[in-house]
Amino acid sequence: MGPFASRINFNTGVLEQYDAKVVRKLSDMASMFANDQAYKQAVSAEDELVYEVFEKHVPEEEGQLAHAVTVIYPGKIGDEYFMTKGHFHTKPNTAELYLCIKGRGGIIMSNEQGKVSYLEMVPGSMVYVAPYWSHRTVNTSDEEFAFLAIYPADAGHDYGSIEQTGFPKLVIDKNGKTELIDNPKWNKS
Numbered sequence: 001m002g003p004f005a006s007r008i009n010f011n012t013g014v015l016e017q018y019d020a021k022v023v024r025k026l027s028d029m030a031s032m033f034a035n036d037q038a039y040k041q042a043v044s045a046e047d048e049l050v051y052e053v054f055e056k057h058v059p060e061e062e063g064q065l066a067h068a069v070t071v072i073y074p075g076k077i078g079d080e081y082f083m084t085k086g087h088f089h090t091k092p093n094t095a096e097l098y099l100c101i102k103g104r105g106g107i108i109m110s111n112e113q114g115k116v117s118y119l120e121m122v123p124g125s126m127v128y129v130a131p132y133w134s135h136r137t138v139n140t141s142d143e144e145f146a147f148l149a150i151y152p153a154d155a156g157h158d159y160g161s162i163e164q165t166g167f168p169k170l171v172i173d174k175n176g177k178t179e180l181i182d183n184p185k186w187n188k189s
């Protein structure tokens with residue numbers, strides 16, 4: 001593969017020349033949100049779009065840099081903001097760099113020891129997700145939250161362990177302010 005270019009539209013947050021798009025609706029996120037009752041109601045009322053990932057294709061091999069733009073739409077389940085599923089990398093010693101393009105949000109990260117880090121993002125913010133830390137992005141605003149992610153193309157995505165355990169903390173809206181609270185479903189086993 002040779003050099004190539006693409007372009008992010010900073011007004012919409014969309015990667016204009018994407019090769020593939022991943023679409024996640026509420027129904028794709030069963031058991032991810034803490035409030036099961038609110039989740040079921042929301043899915044049956046309207047199976048809303050939660051986020052989309054616009055990807056460039058590069059070979060999934062060592063030395064290549066995968067990159068993608070994610071747009072998380074505004075919304076909440078109960079008081080928990082719309083978010084991505086979150087994952088560890090299958091190759092856990094791989095890092096990732098995020099750059100916020102549009103809107104406001106944050107990244108919740110945790111490691112195998114249960115340590116938690118939450119970092120806010122506004123346009124221009126960069127977050128370095130260190131190796132061995134799982135990561136999930138959250139839209140804390142009432143507009144679209146878009147960011148670029150760059151990561152080793154062979155890092156791989158492990159969603160399963162997050163589906164089982166969740167993150168130790170939930171990112172919620174409390175009277176218009178963003179707060180982190182303990183996740184009642186958190187289970188380290």
Ligand SMILES: [Fe+2]
Nearest residue numbers: 089096135151
């Ligand atoms: Fe990642």
